[in-house]
Amino acid sequence: MQKLHIIKIGGNLIDDKKSLKAFLEQFSKIEDAKILIHGGGKLAETLAEKLKITQTMIDGRRITNKKTLKLVTMVYAGRINKNLVAKLQSFNCNAIGFSGADGNMIQAEKRQHPTVDFGFVGDIDEKSINHELIINMINLGLVPVFSAITHDKKGNLFNTNADTIAGTIAQALSKYFDTELLFCFDKNGVLENIEDENSNLKTINKQEFSELKSEGKLHKGILPKLENAFRAKENGVQKVALIKEEKLSDQIKLGNEGTEICL
Numbered sequence: 001m002q003k004l005h006i007i008k009i010g011g012n013l014i015d016d017k018k019s020l021k022a023f024l025e026q027f028s029k030i031e032d033a034k035i036l037i038h039g040g041g042k043l044a045e046t047l048a049e050k051l052k053i054t055q056t057m058i059d060g061r062r063i064t065n066k067k068t069l070k071l072v073t074m075v076y077a078g079r080i081n082k083n084l085v086a087k088l089q090s091f092n093c094n095a096i097g098f099s100g101a102d103g104n105m106i107q108a109e110k111r112q113h114p115t116v117d118f119g120f121v122g123d124i125d126e127k128s129i130n131h132e133l134i135i136n137m138i139n140l141g142l143v144p145v146f147s148a149i150t151h152d153k154k155g156n157l158f159n160t161n162a163d164t165i166a167g168t169i170a171q172a173l174s175k176y177f178d179t180e181l182l183f184c185f186d187k188n189g190v191l192e193n194i195e196d197e198n199s200n201l202k203t204i205n206k207q208e209f210s211e212l213k214s215e216g217k218l219h220k221g222i223l224p225k226l227e228n229a230f231r232a233k234e235n236g237v238q239k240v241a242l243i244k245e246e247k248l249s250d251q252i253k254l255g256n257e258g259t260e261i262c263l
Helices: 011-015 017-028 042-050 066-090 131-139 162-173 206-214 220-234 245-254
Strands: 003-009 033-038 095-098 143-146 149-151 157-159 178-185 239-244 259-261
Touching: 003 162, 003 245, 011 017, 011 042, 011 178, 017 066, 017 245, 033 066, 033 131, 033 162, 042 066, 066 095, 066 143, 066 149, 066 157, 131 143, 131 162, 143 162, 162 178, 162 220, 178 220, 178 245, 206 220, 220 239, 220 259, 239 245
Parallel strands: 003 033, 003 178, 033 143, 095 143, 178 239
Antiparallel strands: 149 157, 239 259
8 A cells, every 4th residue: 555644733833933944844855645734823822812812722622712713714724724835835845735625625513512612613533534535636746734624514614623633534544545644743752751851652552541641641732632643543544653843754764753652
């Protein structure tokens, strides 16, 4: 099977121009098929503060009211997505940017929760992904770049966690490619001690994750990454890992960076 790398990046990298440029240069040099998924950065929070739009997070997930939806759509699907595409083009990487509404790429349903109203937050599963269109684009030599905006095919846009999008796209495409899913962030992997950068685990299984979570040793921001990482691994994705952004090239070449997800 053809190799496919699905790589998710977050806000800290997006906000650092120098590090982002270095990362995108590494990404552009990956010779196999590849997809980039991105979240947001501080720009959305900065604009929200200026516009006095209150932001609420629950377990690393953003509550999205109408005003916040307008804001994140402009920032995620607009400014950030097109900036990433333009920078990749400067490295001769023929990228093309999408929200989930474009080409009906990612169709979501409004999140239903027994106690929390998440507002315009969309949930997705493997059936949400228009895998045929994504495969066609990969076969054309294009590099899809996805923002964290989805839709319900009823005219509504939703904010969907970018880690979830990355994991779900990986699941949908793992039947057609030898798929590696990489969550890239600013740590060496999953840290056993969040105060010690060198305490990263080389591997982590579901039991170890549950123990670290119950003991309060994991930062809230890493929980969505790990939850989606395990879900992807359980649903057929061949390799899943959490790695430091600057180690992308080493991971692609050697495959032993960060923390690998095990069942």
